[in-house]
Amino acid sequence: MNGQEVHIPLDSIEEGLFLEIKSKGSNFVSKVKDAEQNGEASYQIKEGCFYHYQFSSPLYFFETHEIVEENPFHSNYGRLAPNTYVGTLEIPVKKKEIDDPVGKVRIEVQSKKTSYREDYRFMLESITEYCIDLLMQVNSPVTQNFEPDFSKGSETLYQKFTFIKSVIDTDEFNETVHRIITSPNTVWSKSSEEVDIRKIGRFKNHHVRQLLSGTQRSKLPANSPLSGKRISSLPTKLKSHLKVETVDTAENRFIKHALSNYLKLCTDIEAAVKPDTRIYKEVKKTIEQLEQHLHHTFFNEISRAQILKINSPILQKKEGYREVLKTWLMFDLAAKLIWEGGDDVYKGGKKDVATLYEYWLFFTLLDLLKDMFEIYPEDLEDLIKPTEDELSLQLVQGKRKAIRGVYQNGIRKLKMKFNFNRTFSGNQDHPNTGSWTKKMRPDYTLSIWPYNITEEKAEKEELIVHVHFDAKYKIDKLVEIIDKTNPDEETNVKITGSYKDVDLLKMHAYKDAIRRTAGAYVLYPGTDEPLERKGFRELLPGLGAFPVRPSKTNNGTADLKDFLIRVIEHFLNRASQRENLAYRIFDIHKNDPDEVKEPLPEAYGKNRSYIPDTINVLVGFYKDNNHLEWIRNKKYYNIRIDDRAGAIPLTAAELSANYLLLHTSKDKNSGKLFKIKGDGPKVFSKERMAKEEYPKESSYLIFEIDEVAASEFQGVKWDFRKLSKFKTGRGAGIPFSVTLTELMKVIVKEN
Numbered sequence: 034m035n036g037q038e039v040h041i042p043l044d045s046i047e048e049g050l051f052l053e054i055k056s057k058g059s060n061f062v063s064k065v066k067d068a069e070q071n072g073e074a075s076y077q078i079k080e081g082c083f084y085h086y087q088f089s090s091p092l093y094f095f096e097t098h099e100i101v102e103e104n105p106f107h108s109n110y111g112r113l114a115p116n117t118y119v120g121t122l123e124i125p126v127k128k129k130e131i132d133d134p135v136g137k138v139r140i141e142v143q144s145k146k147t148s149y150r151e152d153y154r155f156m157l158e159s160i161t162e163y164c165i166d167l168l169m170q171v172n173s174p175v176t177q178n179f180e181p182d183f184s185k186g187s188e189t190l191y192q193k194f195t196f197i198k199s200v201i202d203t204d205e206f207n208e209t210v211h212r213i214i215t216s217p218n219t220v221w222s223k224s225s226e227e228v229d230i231r232k233i234g235r236f237k238n239h240h241v242r243q244l245l246s247g248t249q250r251s252k253l254p255a256n257s258p259l260s261g262k263r264i265s266s267l268p269t270k271l272k273s274h275l276k277v278e279t280v281d282t283a284e285n286r287f288i289k290h291a292l293s294n295y296l297k298l299c300t301d302i303e304a305a306v307k308p309d310t311r312i313y314k315e316v317k318k319t320i321e322q323l324e325q326h327l328h329h330t331f332f333n334e335i336s337r338a339q340i341l342k343i344n345s346p347i348l349q350k351k352e353g354y355r356e357v358l359k360t361w362l363m364f365d366l367a368a369k370l371i372w373e374g375g376d377d378v379y380k381g382g383k384k385d386v387a388t389l390y391e392y393w394l395f396f397t398l399l400d401l402l403k404d405m406f407e408i409y410p411e412d413l414e415d416l417i418k419p420t421e422d423e424l425s426l427q428l429v430q431g432k433r434k435a436i437r438g439v440y441q442n443g444i445r446k447l448k449m450k451f452n453f454n455r456t457f458s459g460n461q462d463h464p465n466t467g468s469w470t471k472k473m474r475p476d477y478t479l480s481i482w483p484y485n486i487t488e489e490k491a492e493k494e495e496l497i498v499h500v501h502f503d504a505k506y507k508i509d510k511l512v513e514i515i516d517k518t519n520p521d522e523e524t525n526v527k528i529t530g531s532y533k534d535v536d537l538l539k540m541h542a543y544k545d546a547i548r549r550t551a552g553a554y555v556l557y558p559g560t561d562e563p564l565e566r567k568g569f570r571e572l573l574p575g576l577g578a579f580p581v582r583p584s585k586t587n588n589g590t591a592d593l594k595d596f597l598i599r600v601i602e603h604f605l606n607r608a609s610q611r612e613n614l615a616y617r618i619f620d621i622h623k624n625d626p627d628e629v630k631e632p633l634p635e636a637y638g639k640n641r642s643y644i645p646d647t648i649n650v651l652v653g654f655y656k657d658n659n660h661l662e663w664i665r666n667k668k669y670y671n672i673r674i675d676d677r678a679g680a681i682p683l684t685a686a687e688l689s690a691n692y693l694l695l696h697t698s699k700d701k702n703s704g705k706l707f708k709i710k711g712d713g714p715k716v717f718s719k720e721r722m723a724k725e726e727y728p729k730e731s732s733y734l735i736f737e738i739d740e741v742a743a744s745e746f747q748g749v750k751w752d753f754r755k756l757s758k759f760k761t762g763r764g765a766g767i768p769f770s771v772t773l774t775e776l777m778k779v780i781v782k783e784n
Contacts, residue, residue, distance in 0.1 A: 039064055041076050043093075046126060046136040050090055054113070054140075057083040065141070071150060072315035074121050074139035081145060084113040092129050100124075115142040117507075119149070119385055121311055144386050145507065152506075152558065152583040153386045156393035158199035159583070163396040164426055165363045167417050194302055194312055200363045201295050202319045205356075207326075210292070212353040214331045218284045222277055227270040243271045280331065284347040284354055286338035289327070291361045296323040372426040390506035391476055392428060393583060394556055395453050398477055398502070399436060401594045405601060406438030406449050430454065431474075439484065444605045446484035453477060457547045463622050466492040468546045475501035475543055475553070479597075481604060492549060495619035498573065498611075500552040500600065501543045505536050508557035508578075540576050551575070551611060552600075556593075558582045563592045572603050573611050621646075631777045632745040648773040651690035651709070651736070652753055654766040655697050661705075664695070664738070667725055670707070671733035672768050674716065683734075686770040688713055693738055694776070696753055698765070702781050704750040707738040750781040 039062050043050040056062045060082040068075045078084055087110050088094065094108035095101045101124060104110035108129075115122070119142050125134035146152065200206070233240060247268025257264075303316045326332075342348070348358045402408070412435070418425050428434055434453040439446070456474045461467035466489075479500045482491035491497035540553035555578035568574035579596065580589040603609060629645050636643035653670055655661045664670055670693055674683070695705040715737075719730045727733075741747075753759055756779060758769040 038062060039076055041138060041140075043126070043136065043138070046093070047090070050088070050093065052138055053087045053089065054078070055085045057085060060084070068141060069314060070318060072311050072318070074141035076139075077141040077143050078113065078115060079145060080115050080117060080119050080142050082115070086111055086113055093135075094127050094129070095124055096127055113140075117387065118142050119144045119387070146386070146558075149386045153389060154199065154203070155583045155585070156386075156389050157195055158203065159393055160389075160396060161199045161363065163400075164417060167413060194299075194316055197295075197298065198315065198319055200360050202322065206360060207322065209353050209356040209360075210288075210326050213285075213288055213357070214329055216353070217280045217331065218282050218347050218351060218354065219278050219280050220282050222279050226273060228273045230267060230269060230271050233271060233273065240271050240273070243268060247271060279334070281335050282347075283338075283340070283342045284345055284351075285335050287341055287343075287345075287348060287361075288354070288357055289332050289335050290338040290341065291357055292323055292327050292332075294361075296320065296327065299323065372428070387504075387506040388430060390558065390583065391430065391504040394502075394504045394581065395428065395434075395477065397581060397588075397590060398593075399451065401590060401597055402436075402438060402449070402451055402479075404594070405597060406440050408436060408438045412436045428453065440481075440601060441484070442605075445607075447481055447601075447604060448484050448488070450480045450488065451477070452480065461548070463548070464493045464495070464619075466548060469548060470546045473543060473547055475547075476504045477502040479600075481600075495549065495615040497549050498551045498604075498615075499547060499549050500554070500573070501540070501547070501550060502554050502556050503536065503539065503543075505555050505557045508536065508555070508559060537576065537578070544574065544576060549615075552577075554579055554596075556581050563596070565596070569610060571610055572599055627774045629774050629777045631780055633773075633777070634743045634745055645774040645777065646772055648692070649686050649690040649770045650692040650694055650773055650776050651687060651768055651770050652694050652696070652756065652759070653768045655695050657697070661695070661697070663727065668738050669725065670695075670709075670736045670738050671717070671722070671727065672736075674732060674734045684770070687768065690736070690770055692741070692773070693736060694751060694753060701754065702750045702752045704748065706741050706746050706749070706751075708741050710737040710739055751776055752779045752781050755779040 038053060038055040041052040041054065043052060054062050054076070056078075060079055062076070062078050062084060064075050065073065065077050068077065086095070091107070091109045095103060095111060097103040097111075100113060100115055100118060100122065102112040102114060104112075122138075122140045122142060124138050124140065126136045126138060128135045143149070244264065244267060247270070249269050250266040251269050252266045253264065299316050299320050303313065303320060306312050306316070343358070348354045399408075416427055416434070418427055431454055433455050435455070436451040438449040438451070440449060441447070454474055454476065455478045456472060458467040459470055459472040461469055463469070479502075480488070480497055481500075482488060482497035486494075486496065488497065536555050540555060543553040544550045551573040552575045554576065557578060557580060559580040560582070561580055563577065563579045565572075565577040566575055568576075579593045581593055582588045603611070606612075627646065633645065634640060634643055651670075653672065655664060690709055693707040693709055694703055695707070696703040714734045717725070717733050717735045719732055722733055723730065754761075756769075756771055756775060758771060759765070760767065
């Protein structure tokens with residue numbers, strides 16, 4: 034029943050009293066028929082919407098709190114703003130001049146997603162299965178010694194029950210029990226019954242033996258053939274053995290034992306909680322379902338189990354039986370499991386499916402990573418820790434949890450760390466890890482770096498890469514992320530609980546603010562194709578979104594897994610542009626920055642690579658004016674390459690020089706700057722040097738040069754003696770190289 038308004042009768046508080054709720058805009062307020070069956074309040078509103086309310090009497094009112102806004106002029110009026118809350122609201126009703134509440138109103142806040150009931154159940158069941166799998170991998174005896182304690186608070190009980198319910202209160206479990214009842218395991222057994230001797234067609238050995246020993250005998254006539262055998266009478270009835278098919282087998286006794294255990298535990302919980310609470314109603318429904326199974330005539334023939342044959346081939350292999358065995362093992366451990374993070378999901382009547390989605394995705398991502406990396410077993414074991422008398426799942430929203438792993442093949446060996454809710458601290462200067470602006474905490478962070486170094490060293494040397502994922506349950510379609518252009522959207526999120534393009538902007542924030550981040554992606558339960566946006570030409574850096582749905586089939590994880598595989602393949606490419614860029618960042622920022630504020634040619638077009646730090650200038654010596662004239666005429670500059678004095682060490686900086694600055698003896702500064710042409714120097718033999726009219730018979734390294742055309746260098750002189758590599762005395766003639774940045778620091782300033 035959907036409409037614009039509902040009247041909630043409150044006769045239990047005062048006869049004739051009611052609460053009227055009206056929707057604002059096109060949002061519906063409704064009374065749901067099957068609400069009680071699902072442990073919900075009958076009267077329901079939607080999350081992220083606004084509703085007006087009014088008590089029929091001015092004496093009654095709600096006090097203002099985070100969801101209720103009381104009208105300042107009329108206390109019995111007000112507004113309901115559930116924001117992102119999902120679950121049962123129990124709002125205390127107050128009456129004027131009475132301090133304590135006189136009653137309460139139960140209202141259910143529905144998720145905007147129509148599938149939230151199924152999603153909630155599926156994700157809780159999946160988390161339970163993940164936990165059980167983890168528990169069964171841990172070879173610790175403490176996991177088998179705990180007994181469920183129902184004397185604790187109702188919140189802990191509800192937490193336990195949600196785990197238990199996710200195991201046994203499912204359609205699959207009910208179908209399994211039905212399958213066993215309709216096609217049970219049976220055995221043949223012998224039974225005896227007394228049969229009239231005249232009805233026995235063929236005598237067997239045990240019948241013959243009874244001819245003499247049987248009771249209730251009848252006398253034989255004198256002419257009977259048996260009289261000669263000294264048999265004067267025969268029993269009127271003989272015991273006859275029959276083979277009977279029975280369901281009273283050890284395996285069926287186990288099924289009955291398991292269902293009876295489930296029922297007992299649920300009735301214990303029912304007795305420990307208050308009536309008219311959500312847990313009471315939900316456990317009542319589960320009890321009814323279990324009683325319906327056990328009241329079937331099938332179980333009337335089955336006796337009480339004396340011993341549990343868990344290793345029975347029937348229990349382990351036969352369809353139906355193996356499923357019950359699995360649920361029994363899960364149930365036994367689920368009853369001992371507590372989860373502090375569960376308070377975020379269902380404490381106080383909440384049914385926070387969005388937060389549950391975040392927890393569920395952690396295990397889903399972990400499952401994918403386990404297929405690709407060798408996960409450290411101790412990190413998996415650390416997910417569930419024994420407390421004094423229980424087992425505690427160590428996964429809590431806002432608290433970091435890290436799982437480490439290793440990837441190795443014949444190409445490269447890598448370390449991995451998968452973080453849940455890792456906080457990257459703010460205001461961190463390079464090269465420290467963290468955010469260079471505000472503190473940030475993505476839901477999940479996948480970090481990868483080379484195997485042979487620590488995570489700290491990888492951060493400082495730009496060798497680590499972070500890829501972030503954020504869970505957004507409320508998104509249905511990508512259009513909700515990328516088709517909005519309103520920059521004020523983020524302001525409205527807190528009010529409406531509606532997540533739109535802000536989510537993708539948040540991914541930009543992660544990528545741009547958290548150091549060493551190469552990717553940030555939204556995970557949401559939609560049906561679209563994945564969205565991938567490359568920052569440049571490669572997979573990383575990038576942004577995007579992947580649909581991952583709480584479903585047993587077609588859940589979207591195949592696309593996400595393919596992406597993670599491609600991320601690993603990207604790391605195997607040692608010539609990747611991302612790795613090249615990471616090195617450049619490390620190399621550029623490892624030293625304090627230089628400063629050049631002198632006129633230089635602009636870096637654009639063909640001149641785009643004109644970066645002073647990467648341009649080398651060869652500072653060379655000429656002997657006299659004749660040598661200088663030869664250099665200018667031939668447009669060659671020669672330096673000796675033999676082992677005699679004056680030969681230059683052939684380093685990459687000298688060989689890749691872009692400019693030549695010439696000086697001679699007694700020069701205090703020089704403005705003789707030339708442009709070096711070509712792809713590098715050439716070697717001229719002494720014969721070639723003779724042809725070039727050079728007076729010395731020797732081999733030389735020749736740089737082709739030309740006059741500098743850039744106006745920024747016209748009339749400029751440099752005090753080359755102030756350069757750190759310049760040597761006085763006989764070493765003054767040895768050429769050396771400096772960067773253009775270094776050279777521009779020794780410009781001679783005019784007075």
